Amino acid sequence: MKIVESSKIQEKAYIEQLKNGLTIIIVPKKNTKKKYVIWGTHFGSIDNHFIMPKTKEEVYIPDGVAHFLEHKMFEQPDGTNSLDTLMSLGIDANAYTTNNHTAYLFECTNHFEEGLDELLNYVQHPYFTDENVEKEKGIIGQEINMYDDDPGWQLYINAMDCLYKENPIKIDIAGTVESISKITPDVLYKCYNTFYHPSNMTMVICGDFEPEEILEKVKSKLEPNENQGEIKRIYPEKEQTINKPFKSVKMEVSTPIFMIGFKDVQNDQEESVKKHIAIQILLEMIIGKSSKLYQECYKQGILLSQPDFDYEFSNQYAHILISGTSKDPQKVEKGILDTIKEMRENGIDQEHFERISRKVYGDFVIEYNNVGDIARMFLADTMKGVQTFDYIEQFETVTREYVQNILSSIFKEENKVTSIVEPN
Amino acid sequence: MNYQNQEIKSGITLHQIQTENYKTNLYAVFIATPLKRENVTLDALLTAVLRRGTKNLPSQEQISQKLEMMYGASFDCGVEKTGDNHIIKFYLEALSEEFLPKKEELIEECIKIILDLAFNPLTENNCFKPEYVEGEKKNLAQIIEGKIDNKSRYSYDRCTEEMFKDKPYGLYKFGYVEDLSKITPESLYEYYKKLIENCKIDIFCSGRIQNHNIKEIVQNNENIQKLQARKPEYIVNNETTEEENNNPTKVVNESMQVTQGKLVMGLNINETSENSRFIASVYNAILGGGANSKLFQNVREKQSLAYTANSGYVRAKNSIFIRCGIEIPNYQKAVDTIKQQLQDIQNGDFSQEDVQNSKELILASVEGITEEQDTEITYYYGQELADQFVSIEEYANKIKQVTKEQIMNLAKKVTINTIYFLKD
Structure with missing residues (x-):
């Protein structure tokens, strides 16, 4: 097994790629009672057009299949549901679907062996029938309605619509009531056979384990699998411009909510960790708790709490998002743009940079407090092609000059969009 | 046990x-005072004003800058209802000293800052800074008006309000807009001085603290030295004296722009004998605790009526709240199905296995208490407010002892107090 280490935070990860292609990452945590296993496939809502490796068949699938498949994986031929089986052991089990991956997970203090057996069994054995697929459409339809009522989700989806013309990231992860009506067992099996091949999957295990021992245990429970070639995923061409600068809708909220996005059109996956750190530092400097802008907005009552911000990226998309609640979103936006301009023209203040660097470093270390957070982080980073410890180990290489460069290359006004949800 | 408590002065622990x-290390200061209509708004406003500045760090900007220099230490404060007490909570989280990139003293500094925030606020002419008070009154008004934004939370709060009408627990934790206008910087400061003279004060330190004499640091803190010993005013959480309620069910309907209806049902347990809270806890898990529960299985899985269907037990008020997101025309069907589940538990229509599964679910979360820093603090604080101390091990044992017969007997005493429905 390959061992990667971060001595600064006293953590190690053991990584092994099995013969069948499955990647297993083990992060041992001495003295914790909780154990966490997450098994993910590199298949998310954006993977809606692909060529199957064995048959070379080109497949288009309806919106929402990855998420639908996630729901259906728990159902077993004998009528039991694996989620129930796990829960009945006091094991907290769940699954989720994102833009670029689907994950099945469980967390427990006791009954770990039974939990692992069940997880390995149900993810390797799909069971889809006309009847059970139909029934699921009612449940997912309710889930879609719930998202329709969620102002925060509408805000995000509209921001994606502004940022991208064709990119499937703008599609609702769950699809629509209309699109899921087209899902059949055949569609689900095609996607399962393509994307749930071990070579397209990663498992992360975190808890008080001996790495060799747990690795052997997992290996003994995997079904034999023929190698399959590479999955050819077909995406629209990368877009160099935004789709539209502004979108606003009215919903039942008391105060407007806003999301400002900057599209990173140079997303080339080079130095993505360094870039991510730099963007995090910049966002803290622009609109973080101690920033002049936030303090000013707070005093004026146009921001009540610090906006959320993040850099979302994969090979297919990359953008910065800043979101919050404000009775005057335009004013907040103007403040952000003015601050960026000012920092670009006058340069980044050294003392400010050093202070924020300390904070951002601390934020990365705190991610290692909990076995679940660690496992999910390793999985999400693997799906993005990123090594998680790099956020700690490469931190010192992010200099003020580098950050200044990122500021001028990414935070451009022509790549900015604004999504707003206003009160009725 | 890794937990110990010591009295610093009477009423301060x-x-x-x-x-x-x-x-990380986590520090917390909790101030407990009885929930009263005339005080809730004052308490909520107080937390907002206290976080604006101390005598040593007179502005939010300075507080944030200080915390950023401490590798992204984070501070927050807020109000919570626990039983019939209103709790003002302060939290400060910071990296443990051994994970800092270079050696620095943080523990004493953190204790000093959190005690300053709670007990050494910025004052001008013997009252709070008027600018802060006026600003926070506006912000709080926005927060209170914003309670409609999260429909699920709103429905839950409204059901609680109707169920505990004119009783302390029915009060909204952030208070009332109409009470804000009469509060002045002077009146708020007068209230604050009285509050900290009479309230119950608990100080928590969790983490890698073994090499520090925390007691000495706290005792020698000048804010603590200024506080007098007190006979604290608060409501002891006495487990065996909650009143019974056998009024007919109250039905409340409310309309708003929603696609999904939110159904909340408030139940009274009406059983206060010794250990009944442990039985109620298992009863709740069978009813709506997880994927195996009656609600999940019957309301969501068998009838596809809802995406969410669960119940939560509010131990301090001996009440259960059932929460479902349903299609609006399915209201009656959902209510009938839920009532049937309550009836089925009374009739003993559940297996020994269901009992065992439900216990496993609770035991898993009990064992997980020591794996989350804030959960562990909250557990011990709950014991502090109760009339007797139950260790985590004893708690688990009491759950294990619950029998099916006890659950059936308790089920017979459960009544539906309020049915609340948010529709279009």
């Missing part, structure tokens, strides 16, 4: 939790 499970 220090709690220490030694643990190496985290990268």
Whole structure:
């Protein structure tokens, strides 16, 4: 097994790629009672057009299949549901679907062996029938309605619509009531056979384990699998411009909510960790708790709490998002743009940079407090092609000059969009 | 046990939790005072004003800058209802000293800052800074008006309000807009001075603290030295004296722009004998605790009526709240199905296995208490407010002893107090 280490935070990860292609990452945590296993496939809502490796068949699938498949994986031929089986052991089990991956997970203090057996069994054995697929459409339809009522989700989806013309990231992860009506067992099996091949999957295990021992245990429970070639995923061409600068809708909220996005059109996956750190530092400097802008907005009552911000990226998309609640979103936006301009023209203040660097470093270390957070982080980073410890180990290489460069290359006004949800 | 508590002065207690499970140390100060209509708004406003500045760090900007220099230490405060007490909570989280990139003293500094925030606020002419008070009154008004934004939370709060009408627990934790206008910087400061003279004060330190004499640091803190010993005013959480309620069910309907209806049902347990809270806890898990529960299985899985269907037990008020998101025309069907589940538990229509599964679910969360720093603090604080101390091990044992017969007997005493429905 390959061992990667971060001595600064006293953590190690053991990584092994099995013969069948499955990647297993083990992060041992001495003295914790909780154990966490997450098994993910590199298949998310954006993977809606692909060529199957064995048959070379080109497949288009309806919106929402990855998420639908996630729901259906728990159902077993004998009528039991694996989620129930796990829960009945006091094991907290769940699954989720994102833009670029689907994950099945469980967390427990006791009954770990039974939990692992069940997880390995149900993810390797799909069971889809006309009847059970139909029934699921009612449940997912309710889930879609719930998202329709969620102002925060509408805000995000509209921001994606502004940022991208064709990119499937703008599609609702769950699809629509209309699109899921087209899902059949055949569609689900095609996607399962393509994307749930071990070579397209990663498992992360975190808890008080001996790495060799747990690795052997997992290996003994995997079904034999023929190698399959590479999955050819077909995406629209990368877009160099935004789709539209502004979108606003009215919903039942008391105060407007806003999301400002900057599209990173140079997303080339080079130095993505360094870039991510730099963007995090910049966002803290622009609109973080101690920033002049936030303090000013707070005093004026146009921001009540610090906006959320993040850099979302994969090979297919990359953008910065800043979101919050404000009775005057335009004013907040103007403040952000003015601050960026000012920092670009006058340069980044050294003392400010050093202070924020300390904070951002601390934020990365705190991610290692909990076995679940660690496992999910390793999985999400693997799906993005990123090594998680790099956020700690490469931190010192992010200099003020580098950050200044990122500021001028990414935070451009022509790549900015604004999504707003206003009160009725 | 890794937990110990010591009296600093009468009414002021220090709690220490030694643990190496985290990268961080967590500090907390809790102020308990009885929930009263005339005080809730004052309490909520107070937390907002206290976080604006101390005598040593007179502005939010300075507080944030200070925390950023301490590797992204984070501070927050807020109000919570616990039983019939209103709790003002202050939290400060910072990296443990051994994970800092270079050696620095943080523990004493953190204790000093959190005690300053709670007990050494910025004042001008013997009252709070008027600018802060006026600003926070506006912000709080926005927060209170914003309660409609999260429909699920709103429905839950409204059901609680109707169920505990004119009783302390029915009060909204952030208070009332109409009470804000009469509060002045002077009146708020007068209230604050009285509050900290009479309230119950608990100070928690959790993490890698073994090499520090925390008691000495706290005792020598000048804010603590200024506080007098007191006979604290608060409501002891006495487990065996909650009143019974056998009024007919109250039905409340409310309309708003929603696609999904939110159904909340408030139940009274009406059983206060010794250990009945442990039985109620298992009863709740069978009813709506997880994927195996009656609600999940019957309301969501068998009838596809809802995406969410669960119940939560509010131990301090001996009440259960059932929460479902349903299609609006399915209201009656959902209510009938839920009532049938209550009836089925009374009739003993559940297996020994269901009992065992439900216990496993509770035991897993009990064992998980020591794996989350704030959960562990909250557990011990709950014991502090109750009339007797139950260790985590004893708690688990009491759950294990619950029998099916006890659950059936308790079920017979359960009544539906309020049915609340948010529709279009």
